[in-house]
Amino acid sequence: xxxxxxxxxxxxxxxxxxxxxxxxxxxxxxxxxxxxxxxxxxxxxxxxxxxxxxxxxxxxxxxxxxxxxxxxxxxxxxxxxxxxxxxxxxxxxxxxxxxxxxxxxxxxxxxxxxxxxxxxxxxxxxxxxxxxxxxxxxxxxxxxxxxxxxxxxxxxxxxxxxxxxxxxxxxxxxxxxxxxxxxxxxxxxxxxxxxxxxxxxxxxxxxxxxxxxxxxxxxxxxxxxxxxxxxxxxxxxxxxxxxxxxxxxxxxxxxxxxxxxxxxxxxxxxxxxxxxxxxxxxxxxx
Amino acid sequence: xxxxxxxxxxxxxxxxxxxxxxxxxxxxxxxxxxxxxxxxxxxxxxxxxxxxxxxxxxxxxxxxxxxxxxxxxxxxxxxxxxxxxxxxxxxxxxxxxxxxxxxxxxxxxxxxxxxxxxxxxxxxxxxxxxxxxxxxxxxxxxxxxxxxxxxxxxxxxxxxxxxxxxxxxxxxxxxxxxxxxxxxxxxxxxxxxxxxxxxxxxxxxxxxxxxxxxxxxxxxxxxxxxxxxxxxxxxxxxxxxxxxxxxxxxxxxxxxxxxxxxxxxxxxxxxxxxxxxxxxxxxxxxxxxxxxxxxxxxxxxxxxxxxxxxxxxxxxxxxxxxxxxxxxxxxxxxxxxxxxxxxxxxxxxxxxxxxxxxxxxxxxxxxxxxxxxxxxxxxxxxxxxxxxxxxxxxxxxxxxxxxx
Numbered sequence: 243x244x245x246x247x248x249x250x251x252x253x254x255x256x257x258x259x260x261x262x263x264x265x266x267x268x269x270x271x272x273x274x275x276x277x278x279x280x281x282x283x284x285x286x287x288x289x290x291x292x293x294x295x296x297x298x299x300x301x302x303x304x305x306x307x308x309x310x311x312x313x314x315x316x317x318x319x320x321x322x323x324x325x326x327x328x329x330x331x332x333x334x335x336x337x338x339x340x341x342x343x344x345x346x347x348x349x350x351x352x353x354x355x356x357x358x359x360x361x362x363x364x365x366x367x368x369x370x371x372x373x374x375x376x377x378x379x380x381x382x383x384x385x386x387x388x389x390x391x392x393x394x395x396x397x398x399x400x401x402x403x404x405x406x407x408x409x410x411x412x413x414x415x416x417x418x419x420x421x422x423x424x425x426x427x428x429x430x431x432x433x434x435x436x437x438x439x440x441x442x443x444x445x446x447x448x449x450x451x452x453x454x455x456x457x458x459x460x461x462x463x464x465x466x467x468x469x470x471x472x473x474x475x476x477x478x479x480x481x482x483x484x485x486x487x488x489x490x491x492x493x494x495x496x497x498x499x500x501x502x503x504x505x506x507x508x509x510x511x512x513x514x515x516x517x518x519x520x521x522x523x524x525x526x527x528x
Numbered sequence: 529x530x531x532x533x534x535x536x537x538x539x540x541x542x543x544x545x546x547x548x549x550x551x552x553x554x555x556x557x558x559x560x561x562x563x564x565x566x567x568x569x570x571x572x573x574x575x576x577x578x579x580x581x582x583x584x585x586x587x588x589x590x591x592x593x594x595x596x597x598x599x600x601x602x603x604x605x606x607x608x609x610x611x612x613x614x615x616x617x618x619x620x621x622x623x624x625x626x627x628x629x630x631x632x633x634x635x636x637x638x639x640x641x642x643x644x645x646x647x648x649x650x651x652x653x654x655x656x657x658x659x660x661x662x663x664x665x666x667x668x669x670x671x672x673x674x675x676x677x678x679x680x681x682x683x684x685x686x687x688x689x690x691x692x693x694x695x696x697x698x699x700x701x702x703x704x705x706x707x708x709x710x711x712x713x714x715x716x717x718x719x720x721x722x723x724x725x726x727x728x729x730x731x732x733x734x735x736x737x738x739x740x741x742x743x744x745x746x747x748x749x750x751x752x753x754x755x756x757x758x759x760x761x762x763x764x765x766x767x768x769x770x771x772x773x774x775x776x777x778x779x780x781x782x783x784x785x786x787x788x789x790x791x792x793x794x795x796x797x798x799x800x801x802x803x804x805x806x807x808x809x810x811x812x813x814x815x816x817x818x819x820x821x822x823x824x825x826x827x828x829x830x831x832x833x834x835x836x837x838x839x840x841x842x843x844x845x846x847x848x849x850x851x852x853x854x855x856x857x858x859x860x861x862x863x864x865x866x867x868x869x870x871x872x873x874x875x876x877x878x879x880x881x882x883x884x885x886x887x888x889x890x891x892x893x894x895x896x897x898x899x900x901x902x903x904x905x906x907x908x909x910x911x912x913x914x915x916x917x918x919x920x921x922x923x924x925x926x927x928x929x930x931x932x
Contacts, residue, residue, distance in 0.1 A: 288619045288647045306931075371794035387796055388719045395780045480780040481725055482931045495612035497639055497919045499619070499646060 275513060281506040289499035297503040306489070307508050311515075313483040317399050317475075318468035321406035326454075326461065328407065329414035334449050337422050340415075353412045361477035364405040368393035368478075394478045401478035402485075406468060413464070414457070421456045422449075462523045466516055486512055556847045557657060564657075564847050569601035573848040576617070577635040578610035580786075583810065583871045591864055592856065600851050607631055611640050611727075618649040621842060628844040633852060637727075637835050638675030641683055642915040644838065651841040653681025654850055660857035665878035671834050675915040676750060683836035684853050687865065687873040690905045691731050691830040692806035692823040693799060699820075700798050705827040707739055707766060713799075714773035720798040722775035723767070725930065728785040728802050730921045735826045736763055737917070738910055744829040747913035756920055764928040771929065781930060793817050808899045809872055823899050825908035832902070832909035834876060859886040868894050874902045 277286065282297055284290040301307050332340075332349075340346045352360070367373045375390040384390045394401035422428070427449050434444040454461070475485035484492065490512070493505030556564060579585055588606060596602045607630070609617065614634050621629050636644065644650050655661045664685060666672045671685045679685075695703035700717075704710035714721050723729040738746050740759045747755075771778025775797055782788050785802055792800035793816045800806075806823025837856065839849045855861055859882060862875035875890075882890065895901070 286623060288622050370796050387794070392776055395776065395782075397779060476783075481783065482780075482926065495616065497612070497643065497915075497922055499615070499643055 275510070278506045278510050278513070282503055282510050284503055287503060290503060297501075297507050301504050301507040301511075306483070307511065309483045310486050310489045310508075311512075313399075314469045314485045317402055317406070317485065318465050318471075321403050321410060321468060322461065322465050324403065325407045325410035326414055328411045329418050330450055330453060332415055333418035333422055333453065334445055337419055337428075340419055349415055350412050352409050353416070355409060357409075357471065357473040358477070360405050360409050361474045364401050364408075364474070364478050365394060368401050368404060395480050397480070399475075399479065402475050405474050405478060406471070410464065410468070414461075417457055417460065418453050421453055425452055425456065427452055459523060463520070466519060470512075470516070556850060557654065559847070561657070561659060564850060565600065568845075568848040568851040571601075571845050571848040572603040572605055573633065573845055573852050574605045574607055574631045575633050575635070575849075575852065576607040576609045576614055576631040579606065579608045581871070587865060587871050592861065595861070596852060596855060600855070602848055602851060604852060610635070611637070614640055615643045615647070615649070618644065618840060619647055622647060622649070627842060629840045629842045631840055632843040632845045633849040634838050634840060635686065635835065636683065636838050638677070638833065638912055639915045639918055641674050641679075641836065641838070642677065645677070645682070649841055650682050651839045651843060651846055652683070654839055654846075654853075655679070655681035655684050658684065658850060658854040658857060660854050660859075660877075663859070663877045663881045664857070665881065668878070669911060670832050670909065671876060673911065674834065674836060675912045675918070676748070677915070679836065683838040684857060685834040685876040686837050686856060687862075688832070688834045688876050688902065689803045689874060690805050690825070690832040690902050690909055691728075691735070691801065691803050692825055692900065692905060693732075693801045693830070694792065694806045694808055694821060694823050695799055696818055697820045697822045698818070703799060703824060705824070707736060711766070711770050714770055717798060718773040719775055719777075720796075721773070722778075722781055722788070722791075722797055723925075724782045724785055724788045725922075725925065726782075726784045728788065729781070730918055730925070731803070731831050732801055733763065733921050733925065734913055734917060735828065735830050735910070736766075737921075738913075739826070739828040740766075744908075744910040747917060748911060749914070751914040751916035751920075756917060760920070760924055760928075764924065767929050768932060778929075789816075804872065805899050805902055805905060807872075809868060809896050812898050813869070819898065821898065825905050827908070829908045829910035830905070831912055832905075833912045859889065863889055863893060866893055868896050872896070 280286045281290075284292060284294040284297065340349065355363070365372065369375065370387045370390050370392075372393075374393070375384070375387065378384045378390055379386075392400075393404070430448055430452070431444045434448045435441075439447065469485075470487050471485065472487040472491070476488050476491075479485060479488060486508070490505050490509050493508060494502055496502065496505070559567070577588075585606075588604075593604045596604050609631075614631075614636065617630065634640075634644075641650075661684065664671060670688060672679055674683065693703065704713040710721070723732060734747065737756075737759050738744060740762050741747060741755070746759075767778075775782075775791070782791065788797070788800055789802070789811070791797045793811070808817065808821050808823050811817045812819055812821060837853045839846050839853070843849055857876070859877060862877050863886075865871045865873050866875045879887065879890065
C-alpha cells in the first residue's frame with residue numbers, strides 16, 4: 243500500500259512538474275509565436291488594418307532577410323570553426339596544463355562575461371583608438387588613427403568574430419577537457435600508440451573524432467545560438483548587412499508604425515527555420 | 529509541495545496588485561486646480577523617460593522627486609524608456625485593451641508625438657489647465673509647433689534646444705558651413721566626417737535638405753512628397769559622391785550619437801554635432817574633449833525644437849501627472865534644470881512673463897563657458913519639418929546610402 247501511495251505521489255509530482263514546465267516554458271513561447279504570426283499577417287497590431295499578405299511579400303521581395311540570414315550563418319560558422327579548432331588544439335596538446343588553477347581560471351574567465359560586456363571589450367581592444375591601435379602607434383607601425391585597419395564595424399565582421407571566439411572557445415575548452423577526462427581519451431591514445439599509431443594518427447583518428455562526436459549536439463545548438471546573438475553584432479557590426487536579431491529589432495522599433503509587421507515576418511521565418519534545425523538535430527540523435 | 533503552491537499564488541497575487549492609490553472616473557479637466565492638488569496628494573506617478581544622462585538622472589532623483597514628495601505628497605517613479613519603447617509599450621497595452629497603463633507620463637519629441645497621436649496614445653488637451661503654462665510663450669513657433677504639428681495642449685514643452693555642429697578651433701579653424709564647403713573639407717581631410725544613423729544624423733540631414741531647398745524655410749508646411757523626392761535625390765547623390773572621403777570610406781555609419789561623441793573625443797572624427805547647442809560644456813568640464821572645442825550653426829540654419837511631456841491616454845493617475853508636469857514647468861524647477869554645471873538645458877519659460885523676482889533669479893544663473901547660447905544661434909534656427917521627412921530620411925538613408 244505504501245509503495246502504491248509513493249508511486250502515486252511520484253506520478254503526481256511528475257504531472258505537476260510537466261504542468262509547470264508547460265505553463266512557464268511552452269505556453270509563453272507558443273503564445274508569443276502565435277501573436278507574431280497574427281501580427282505578420284496584419285490581423286493584430288494597432289496600426290494594422292486587417293489580414294494582408296503585403297508584409298510577407300515585401301520581406302521576401304526585398305532580399306534583406308535572406309542576406310541577413312546568410313550573413314548570420316556565415317559569421318556563426320566561421321566563429322564556431324575557429325573556436326572549436328582552438329579549443330581542440332588546447333585540449334589535445336595542453337590538457338594536462340589546465341589542471342593548473344591559475345591557467346584554468348584565466349582560460350574560463352571570458353565565459354562569465356555577458357555579451358554586452360564582451361562587445362565593449364571588443365571595442366576597447368580592436369577599435370582605431372583601442373589597445374592594439376595604441377600599441378601599433380607606439381611601435382611606429384601606424385602614423386595616426388586612420389592608419390590602423392578597421393577591426394570593428396568592418397566589412398568582414400572581424401570584430402564580431404573575434405569577440406564570439408573569445409567567449410565561445412573557453413566554453414568548448416571546458417567541454418572538451420571534461421570529455422577528455424570522462425572518455426579516458428588519454429588512455430585510448432596510449433592504446434592506439436601501443437598498437438602502432440603515431441602521434442599525428444592518434445590525434446586525428448582517435449582524440450579529435452571522439453571529442454567532436456560527443457559534443458556534436460552542443461556544437462549545433464551553439465551555432466544556432468550564435469546566429470541569434472544580439473548585443474555583440476549590434477555594437478561591433480555594420481549597418482548593412484545586419485545579423486538577424488539586430489535586423490528584427492530594428493524593424494520592430496521602426497518609426498513607420500505601419501511597417502512593424504515586417505519585423506514579425508522575419509521573426510516568424512527565423513523561428514520556423516531554427517525550430518526545424520533543432521528538430522533535425524534531436525531527431526537524428528535518436 | 530503545498531508550500532510551493534502557496535508561494536506561487538502569493539507571488540502571482542502580489543504581481544497583479546495595483547500599486548497606485550488613485551483612480552477616478554471624474555474628468556480631471558473639469559476640476560479646479562486646488563481640487564487637482566488635493567486629489568493628487570498621496571498618489572504615485574510613473575514617468576517614462578530616457579535615462580542616458582547622469583546629470584538629468586541626478587536632477588530628477590535628487591531634486592524633483594524629493595520636492596514633489598515634500599510639496600505635493602506625490603511619489604514620482606521613473607521608468608526607463610524613450611521613443612520607440614514608449615510607442616511599443618502603449619501599442620501593446622492598447623492591443624491588450626489594458627485599462628490602466630504602466631506609465632502615466634512620458635518625455636517625448638516630435639516623432640513620438642506623431643506616432644502616439646496616430647494610436648490615440650495621449651490624453652489632453654491639458655496644457656491650459658496647468659497654472660505654470662501661463663509663463664510659456666505659446667506664440668513662439670519653436671514651442672507651440674512640434675514637427676509642424678500644433679501641440680494643441682496635448683503635450684507640455686519641457687525644454688528647448690538647437691542643433692549645432694562641433695569642431696576643434698585649433699585643429700579645424702574654418703569648419704564647413706555649407707554642403708560645398710563640406711565637400712571640399714572631406715576631400716582634404718578624408719576619414720574625419722560621418723553621419724550617424726540616428727536621430728542626430730537625420731537632423732543633420734534635415735539641415736542639408738533645407739539647404740538644398742534654397743531656404744531655411746524650405747521644408748516648412750505639411751509633408752510634400754514631390755519636394756522630398758526631388759531634394760532627397762540631390763542629397764543622396766551628394767552623399768554618395770562624397771562618402772568615399774567619410775569615416776570608414778562611407779562603407780558603414782555609426783549607429784548613435786554617443787558613439788559619434790566618443791569618436792570626436794578620441795580624434796577619429798573632427799566634425800561632430802548634436803542638440804543642446806552642440807552640448808560641449810559638460811564634455812569639456814569632464815576633460816573628454818579639448819577646451820578649444822567650439823559649436824557652430826550651419827549657414828542655412830540648424831533645427832531648433834522643443835521636447836515635451838505628455839500624459840498617457842490610459843493613465844490611471846492623470847491628475848498626479850498634471851501636478852508633476854506643472855511642477856516641472858515651475859521657474860524653480862526650470863532654472864535648476866538650466867544649471868550649466870548640471871543638466872544645462874534651456875528653459876521654456878518666457879522671460880517677459882516671469883515675475884521680477886524670478887527674472888532676478890534667472891539673471892543670476894551662471895552662464896556657459898564654452899558653448900554658444902540658444903540666443904546666439906537664433907538667426908540660424910530652422911523649424912522642425914513634418915515628422916514624415918524624418919521617417920522617409922531614415923528609410924532612404926538606409927536604402928540609398930548604407931545599403932548601396
